[in-house]
Amino acid sequence: MPPQIVVRDLAELLHATPTEIIRHLIKHHIFASINQVVDYEQAALVARDLGFEPTPQVFSPTSASLQRGALPTSAVLEAARDDKDTVPIPPVVTIMGHVDHGKTTLLDMIRKTRVAAEEAGGITQHIGAYQVEVKGKKITFLDTPGHEAFTAMRARGAQVTHIAVIVVAADDGVMPQTREAIDHARAANVPIIIAINKIDKPTANPELVKQQLAEIGVIVEDYGGDTVCVPISARTGAGIDELLEMILLVAEMQDLRANPNRPAVGVVIEAKLEKNTGPMATILVQEGTLKMGDHIVVGPLAGKVRAMFNDRGKRIQKAPPSTPVSILGLPEVPQPGDRLEVVPDERTAKQRAAEIAEQRRAESSLPGHVSLDTxxxxxxxxxxxxxxxxxxxxxxxxxxxxxxxxxxxxxxxxxxxxxxxxxxxxxxxxxxxxxxxxxxxxxxxxxxxxxxxxxxxxxxxxxxxxxxxxxxxxxxxxxxxGLLEPTYHEVVEGHAEVLQLFRSGKNTVIAGCRVTDGKITRTSQVRVLRNGTKVHESRVASLRRGKDDVREVAAGYECGMIIEGFSNVQVGDIIEAFRQEKD
CATH class of the missing domain: 3.40.50.10050 (Translation initiation factor IF- 2, domain 3)
Incomplete structure (x- = not known):
């Protein structure tokens, strides 16, 4: 059985009616409705009542990592190339650069000239992303200037950007944050376009900027390299049209495609709790088309699309690939970078969300990050x-x-x-x-x-x-x-004195103990001390208080303990619990 299951599905699994399942749950003082989720321990009680022997379903860390975030851009593109039903999609662009070099001004100028002009009332709602149209083709901008947001999403497994525009001020040159932004874009394997801003200033020196870029390995086309470079003025609007055209050209070379006819897959760009409407999430659709009424799984949350708005605050019925939309219908606020997936029905959504929640818990306990020691x-x-x-x-x-x-x-x-x-x-x-x-x-x-x-x-x-x-x-x-050995130091957690012995079977001895100081945990390493001399060292195999398995026993309490691989324990022995901590 899975870690969590809807009562209706549990009834199907156990070949019983939902009413029977609810009756058995009530017998164990568990009150749940037909559509409520119960955890493995609760479901197992009912399964045993009905004559089954349940075992927990195990998830591999590989599948956990796949569910953790949205599809990386490269994975979406690779999958799209093998699909015959694909169509060209708008590129998704992030603008990065040094503070005060004009990132926000550039976004505002693009928005003012390309978006607000199309609608009398201007933009009625900010949703963290918007689309512009250039010569009949669309471009999606993520309105999160700065590489912090860009990389924070990558850290959650959600790489959604197709092109990075690095803004460099012509009067200031390449600064530390410019280098950071370039390194972040390179680490993500995203094509870079350099926008040399503030060319209207008398102190502007675009040639010096190009030389400084060459010194850090970014060779622009004027210098024989392959990096597109466009001089602009975000204040006056000069060069903006050329920049947008270059974005479309770079996108065309990437051959960005997706299939709009499949169930939608996307990523959460940002999310917030609105006073009147509840949790609202901005989604960038990557594959397929998101429609009103779709049952969705967003990370560990299950929901249904009850309302959908475009970047101008208008209600819409569907959103094709590379379209940013804000949606209502989730029970809680999701995390930016969470993957959205459309599923057939509510039951599947709840079960998938429960599985992802369990996978994340399992994954968080796995040492996944690289270190010099490992x-x-x-x-x-x-x-x-x-x-x-x-x-x-x-x-x-x-x-x-x-x-x-x-x-x-x-x-x-x-x-x-x-x-x-x-x-x-x-x-x-x-x-x-x-x-x-x-x-x-x-x-x-x-x-x-x-x-x-x-x-x-x-x-x-x-x-x-x-x-x-x-x-x-x-x-x-x-x-x-492979020569670097990790160094550890020992931390003593507590001591227990053996007061009485109980036999269970031929070779198992249960030590009845009182914890004299600190605590003993089920995961503790232990050594048995007899008259101050160590006679055995291993781990706690079982820890109980009365008939119950417990995680830990604190000082002053009594417990029953089985020590792994050791049955020669004696009354009066001291059991010392400890753990190894890495320096």
Whole structure:
């Protein structure tokens, strides 16, 4: 049986009527309606009442990761190329760049000239994305300027952007955030268009910008490269038409296609709780067509499309691929980056949502992120073929020296890839990039701010600090060769004294204990001490209070304990519980 199941489905599974199932649930003091979801433990009680022997259904981490976020853009395009019913779709564009270089002004100018002009009342509703029309073709803009939002969505598995427009001010040149934005776009394998803004200013120097871009590996077409570069003025509107045409040209070269005739698949761009209408989510449809009345699964939530609005606040009945819409009909506010999928009916929606919730719980307990300690093991298992690094240092000269030394490392089986380097403390943005790219963060003579530390812990990103270059290089080299051993220290959790022994079967001895200090948990490692000398070390195999299995027993309480692989326990023995923590 699955981890959670609708009562109606449980009745089908057990060849009983829903009324019978509800009656048995009430017998166990569980009150649920025919469309309510019950968990495995509750369903198992009913199954046993009806003469079945239930076992839990196991989900693989692979399927869990597939359900975690929306389809990456590349996966959608790849699937579309093999489908005969595909049609060209509008490109999805994100605008990024340094603060004050004109990202928001550019978006406002495009919106004012291309959207508001089409409708007398202007835009009535901001939904985080909108479409414009250029020469009969549409372009979808994600109205989330800045690479933080772009990468935060990638970190959740939702890469939806087809093209990244990097805005660089002609009077200011390439700045740290410009480099960050370019690194984020490169890490996502998204085509880049450079928009050199503020060309109307007397201090503008577009040629200097092109030279600075060349120094960081972005060679524009004027210099013989393949990166499209358009001079614009977001304030006056100069060059905007040319920029839009170039976006369409780059999109045409990508051959963006999708099938509008299948059930919709999409991604949550943003979501909020409205006072009058309840949870509202902005969805970007990637495949298929989303229609009014569709039953949907959005991450671990099941719902039905009860109302749908376009980017101008008008009610619509359907949304084809690359169309942003805001929808009503979800029970809670979903997370940005959650995958939306249309399913046949309400029952399927609830069951699929319950499965995804369980998959996420299972996945969160799996150590999935790369670290220097586990790198070689993952490499041997074929899980990783490159080590991605985000490098932050105190001064530019040191960063360059470390970068040059690192790029000489690597071997045939695993490549070392420096996806971003910069000067200054480790920030939340660095952690987002590392999480989205499966990278580790190396800090040289710098530290991580509190927000970055919290985010790193949440995302499972490893941060390593160094103040000696050769030690840093040695650690990376050792990790690549599988020589780096993780270091641990022991934390004692508690002690229990054996007061009485009970036999269960031929070889099993249950130790009746009282916890004298700390606590004993079901997952504890334990050692048996007799007159101060260790006689055995293993794990807790079973922990009970009375007839109930328990997760932990605190100081002052009594419990029954079976120690894995050890039956020679004696009255008076002290059982010491401990755990190993990585340094």
């Amino acid at each position: 790198l070689y093991m993952q490499m041997q298992e074929g899980k990783t073929k490159e080590l991605n690094i985000v490098l932050k240092g105190d001064v530019q000269g040191t960063v360059e020296a470390i970068k040059n030394a690192l790029l000489k490392l690597g071997e045939e089986k695993i490549k070392l890839h420096l996806i971003h380097e910069g000067v200054g403390n480790i920030t939340e943005t660095d952690v987002h990039l590392a999480a989205a790219s499966g990278a580790i963060i190396i800090g040289f003579n710098v530290k991580a701010d509190n927000a970055a530390l919290r985010q790193a812990q949440k995302e499972g990103v490893e941060i390593r600090y160094y103040d000696v270059i050769y030690q840093l290089i040695e650690d990376i080299e050792a990790a690549l060769k």
